[in-house]
Amino acid sequence: MEKVKCLIIGSGPAGFTAAIYASRANIAPVLYEGIEPGGQLTTTTEIDNFPGYPQGVTGSDMMADLKVQAERFGADVRSGIITEVDLSQRPFKVTVNGGESVIEAESIIISTGATARYLGLESESKFRGMGVSACATCDGFFYRKKIVSVVGGGDTACEEATYLASLCSKVYLIVRKDFLRASKAMQERVFNTANIEVLFNHNTLEVLGDDDGVTGALLVDNEGVNKTIDIDGFFLAIGHTPNTSLFKGVLELDAEGYIITKPGRSLTNIEGVFAAGDVKDSHYRQAITAAGSGCIAAMDCERYLSSL
Numbered sequence: 548m549e550k551v552k553c554l555i556i557g558s559g560p561a562g563f564t565a566a567i568y569a570s571r572a573n574i575a576p577v578l579y580e581g582i583e584p585g586g587q588l589t590t591t592t593e594i595d596n597f598p599g600y601p602q603g604v605t606g607s608d609m610m611a612d613l614k615v616q617a618e619r620f621g622a623d624v625r626s627g628i629i630t631e632v633d634l635s636q637r638p639f640k641v642t643v644n645g646g647e648s649v650i651e652a653e654s655i656i657i658s659t660g661a662t663a664r665y666l667g668l669e670s671e672s673k674f675r676g677m678g679v680s681a682c683a684t685c686d687g688f689f690y691r692k693k694i695v696s697v698v699g700g701g702d703t704a705c706e707e708a709t710y711l712a713s714l715c716s717k718v719y720l721i722v723r724k725d726f727l728r729a730s731k732a733m734q735e736r737v738f739n740t741a742n743i744e745v746l747f748n749h750n751t752l753e754v755l756g757d758d759d760g761v762t763g764a765l766l767v768d769n770e771g772v773n774k775t776i777d778i779d780g781f782f783l784a785i786g787h788t789p790n791t792s793l794f795k796g797v798l799e800l801d802a803e804g805y806i807i808t809k810p811g812r813s814l815t816n817i818e819g820v821f822a823a824g825d826v827k828d829s830h831y832r833q834a835i836t837a838a839g840s841g842c843i844a845a846m847d848c849e850r851y852l853s854s855l
């Protein structure tokens with residue numbers, strides 16, 4: 548059975564930053580890229596707020612650079628999915644690709660990220676990629692001068708609605724309650740944007756469309772009255788689900804399923820298992836905070852290994 552000192556699960560900014568630090572610390576990390584190599588950033592377009600890129604950078608380019616940087620210091624980056632973990636004793640046992648191989652790991656850094664949520668409507672799945680999207684920054688470009696809707700009332704929904712309003716002729720913000728959960732500043736931006744119409748107390752019953760994609764949405768208000776809106780794009784911004792199904796019942800998770808770590812550190816409730824990035828952060832969810840968190844995890848991991 549293959550034995551590794553440090554196994555990193557996930558290949559977003561947290562995972563690759565952990566790999567850079569861990570390889571420079573000579574703990575020979577092996578990183579499994581997971582279902583979405585490069586993570587969520589590969590589905591965004593331009594990143595303008597990552598320090599050090601004055602002209603901006605695309606998510607895919609940044610992730611490709613991070614991979615090259617990690618490999619430059621000797622990180623062993625592999626494609627593959629971790630499908631099972633046994634953290635009951637050390638070394639930990641980790642199954643790759645449903646049993647293709649099993650690895651013994653002295654330490655594990657979990658950086659599996661989070662996944663955008665969908666409403667779960669059949670029509671929503673039918674038109675996914677044909678007008679239904681959970682990423683305005685990735686797909687907004689295709690809806691220039693068109694009409695779109697955004698579902699959600701949090702900061703993400705408000706941010707995406709204002710972003711889309713700068714491209715589209717009109718944006719409906721579909722909010723299930725009678726208030727926005729977003730910060731006051733974000734709410735003000737929404738209310739001060741002339742081409743955003745907020746539909747409070749509305750839920751989506753169906754995404755409407757034809758062979759060419761989305762044409763509308765059937766909504767219902769909290770009094771049971773139906774309403775159809777004509778739209779070309781239907782965006783979801785209703786939060787994320789942390790990718791922690793592998794760790795349920797094993798690691799301490801919060802009510803939403805995010806891994807709980809010691810404040811300011813990456814330590815989980817199991818010694819030798821560390822967490823970094825969006826999988827443990829429901830709040831900041833930025834590439835830069837995930838990268839910082841990956842650095843912390845690698846340093847915690849290195850200290851742990853040297854204490855053995």
Ligand code: NDP
Pocket residue numbers: 666698699700701702703704706722723724727728784785786787829830831832
């Ligand atoms: P949130 O969990 O804050 O908001 C999710 C929104 O989606 C809520 O309005 C919720 O409604 C709504 N929602 C959830 N499920 C459904 C459903 N089935 N149907 C309709 N509506 C639904 O997620 P965000 O992604 O907006 O934000 C996550 C975190 O990231 C927050 O802490 C936020 O502050 C932070 N963030 C910060 C930003 C910034 O500072 N620039 C930018 C983006 C995010 P309800 O209110 O009724 O529960």
